[in-house]
Amino acid sequence: MGGDHGPSVVVPAALKQLDREPELRIILVGDREVLERELKSCGRLGDDRLRVHHASQKVEMDEPPAQALRNKKDSSMRVAINLVKQGEAGACVSAGNTGALMATARYVLKTLPGVDRPAIITALPTITGHTHVLDLGANVDCSAEHLFQFAVMGSVLVAAVDGNARPRVGLLNIGEEAIKGNEQVKEAATLLSRSDAVNYIGYVEGDDIYKGSADVVVCDGFVGNVALKTSEGVARMISHFMRQEFTRNWLTRIAGLLALPVLRAFRHRVDPRRYNGASLVGLQGIVVKSHGSADELSFANAIQVARREAQKNVPERISHQLSSLLLERRAV
Amino acid sequence: MGGDHGPSVVVPAALKQLDREPELRIILVGDREVLERELKSCGRLGDDRLRVHHASQKVEMDEPPAQALRNKKDSSMRVAINLVKQGEAGACVSAGNTGALMATARYVLKTLPGVDRPAIITALPTITGHTHVLDLGANVDCSAEHLFQFAVMGSVLVAAVDGNARPRVGLLNIGEEAIKGNEQVKEAATLLSRSDAVNYIGYVEGDDIYKGSADVVVCDGFVGNVALKTSEGVARMISHFMRQEFTRNWLTRIAGLLALPVLRAFRHRVDPRRYNGASLVGLQGIVVKSHGSADELSFANAIQVARREAQKNVPERISHQLSSLLLERRAV
Numbered sequence: 001m002g003g004d005h006g007p008s009v010v011v012p013a014a015l016k017q018l019d020r021e022p023e024l025r026i027i028l029v030g031d032r033e034v035l036e037r038e039l040k041s042c043g044r045l046g047d048d049r050l051r052v053h054h055a056s057q058k059v060e061m062d063e064p065p066a067q068a069l070r071n072k073k074d075s076s077m078r079v080a081i082n083l084v085k086q087g088e089a090g091a092c093v094s095a096g097n098t099g100a101l102m103a104t105a106r107y108v109l110k111t112l113p114g115v116d117r118p119a120i121i122t123a124l125p126t127i128t129g130h131t132h133v134l135d136l137g138a139n140v141d142c143s144a145e146h147l148f149q150f151a152v153m154g155s156v157l158v159a160a161v162d163g164n165a166r167p168r169v170g171l172l173n174i175g176e177e178a179i180k181g182n183e184q185v186k187e188a189a190t191l192l193s194r195s196d197a198v199n200y201i202g203y204v205e206g207d208d209i210y211k212g213s214a215d216v217v218v219c220d221g222f223v224g225n226v227a228l229k230t231s232e233g234v235a236r237m238i239s240h241f242m243r244q245e246f247t248r249n250w251l252t253r254i255a256g257l258l259a260l261p262v263l264r265a266f267r268h269r270v271d272p273r274r275y276n277g278a279s280l281v282g283l284q285g286i287v288v289k290s291h292g293s294a295d296e297l298s299f300a301n302a303i304q305v306a307r308r309e310a311q312k313n314v315p316e317r318i319s320h321q322l323s324s325l326l327l328e329r330r331a332v
Numbered sequence: 333m334g335g336d337h338g339p340s341v342v343v344p345a346a347l348k349q350l351d352r353e354p355e356l357r358i359i360l361v362g363d364r365e366v367l368e369r370e371l372k373s374c375g376r377l378g379d380d381r382l383r384v385h386h387a388s389q390k391v392e393m394d395e396p397p398a399q400a401l402r403n404k405k406d407s408s409m410r411v412a413i414n415l416v417k418q419g420e421a422g423a424c425v426s427a428g429n430t431g432a433l434m435a436t437a438r439y440v441l442k443t444l445p446g447v448d449r450p451a452i453i454t455a456l457p458t459i460t461g462h463t464h465v466l467d468l469g470a471n472v473d474c475s476a477e478h479l480f481q482f483a484v485m486g487s488v489l490v491a492a493v494d495g496n497a498r499p500r501v502g503l504l505n506i507g508e509e510a511i512k513g514n515e516q517v518k519e520a521a522t523l524l525s526r527s528d529a530v531n532y533i534g535y536v537e538g539d540d541i542y543k544g545s546a547d548v549v550v551c552d553g554f555v556g557n558v559a560l561k562t563s564e565g566v567a568r569m570i571s572h573f574m575r576q577e578f579t580r581n582w583l584t585r586i587a588g589l590l591a592l593p594v595l596r597a598f599r600h601r602v603d604p605r606r607y608n609g610a611s612l613v614g615l616q617g618i619v620v621k622s623h624g625s626a627d628e629l630s631f632a633n634a635i636q637v638a639r640r641e642a643q644k645n646v647p648e649r650i651s652h653q654l655s656s657l658l659l660e661r662r663a664v
Contacts, residue, residue: 174561206561266573
């Protein structure tokens, strides 16, 4: 029921993803009447891989997380996460209020043993393919130990979903020239260098994210959120300028028409919708957050992210890796 | 003598800028022999608005700042900053080692009264024009008071160089949805809301930088540096993809040729060289840092940044604003 567009996007996106993945089954959680109306208008009432689960409430996009947690025990968000907890669903996907989603997921599912704080991770495009960045805003202040745990979680997730046995993990830091980083980052670097749990490649800088220098980029949630939003801002400005230049006069418009197939191919490669779907990692269950403004294609991608993690049993793998780390530390 | 290319870029850039600005005079500081050879090869030995000031040493790009400060008392960097201190030069421009430049500038020029820490500020393009962001890496950990001072310095600088009487100042923060920011940012917001010294407009997010929502964006040096480098990374990836798509086959190459004037106009608008030149603010003198990899056009722009600040007497204006703030606080 969440996000900027609610069921009018989520329902067709779910149907699209069902068509793409023959093994997939989806439970739509929310106001039964609204959802069934939407399904009917798509002509898909009665699909046997799809069912509606009623929830009488809805978390508002600007609702304080604590309030949602206290007062919205039958919200679509809460009920969907409950289904994951009960094992009825393999994962939950939501375009709703991020803070409330994190708070509810943490409360209902609990963190994995060895995880102090869950984090938010997403894939981003690079020149050579893609990379994963975490944390993207769940934790504004992080200790070295938190950053270390993010590195382990990111590494396990990427190993599972990308089939990349030893993903290269970089720690986001600033200029080689200036004094290197803050205390937490320096200490996290020491922890990572000493551990065999991740394939730590050292510091990376902001521009390395898009060079594909690392498969996992680790940073605190404040820095990660700024990096992500700044990237969106740059990309939007560039596409704005491009549109402006191609629509300046009839000559440039003709040039734009002639270059249309190229511009389309180009746009496809940097299409942020293909990277929609950020995972809440470190929980005893899979929760994926879609961008609030997601359209059909975008939201379908978030479903795919969730499905992949469920297939690969990501929380279990993280738990396994972290418990062996805990044992190791105790042995030391 | 610094930067990736040294005098082979700096000298022609200086000459270019002299041609553009008839009132400008330039002192080239460094190895006299090298500089005169370069001038000769440009056919400009004996220009009366240009003189060479010999310096026997050079700070290496990877030299630790403390070492440069101790051992390189006759480096081109140190001597150029000395000239500013002595009033012989109105500003210093360098493409050299950032850490050493900041350390030397701080040591020789000293900070302005009321400034705890100098910061690095640069202009960045936006959809509607440009904005200024600080700090970009001089200070990795900042208190609320530091952020407040950055806001004042940025505001005064923009008011002076852009002739914008009440520049809008935003504090960089993360998502509206998540828990808002860290303690320092929240406290800085309180300080800024209470003060009349700046036209504080509230929190801005990473994507707001490029929307032009604020004329000055304030953040700590870690966050600012990551935002800047991430932006460079995104822009580089996008232009890489664009080039790839336009050179895919003969058809796309023809489309590229036909669209060339448009693509050129577009490239000009996002050309990072036009934004080269980051100022070290908060010092008793003007020092501008050029990107190490700057080419001629790029370095000439950094000279222009320095010249504009010198014309407007930016350090004096900052000092004036800060001392009236100090008086105000004492009165309270």
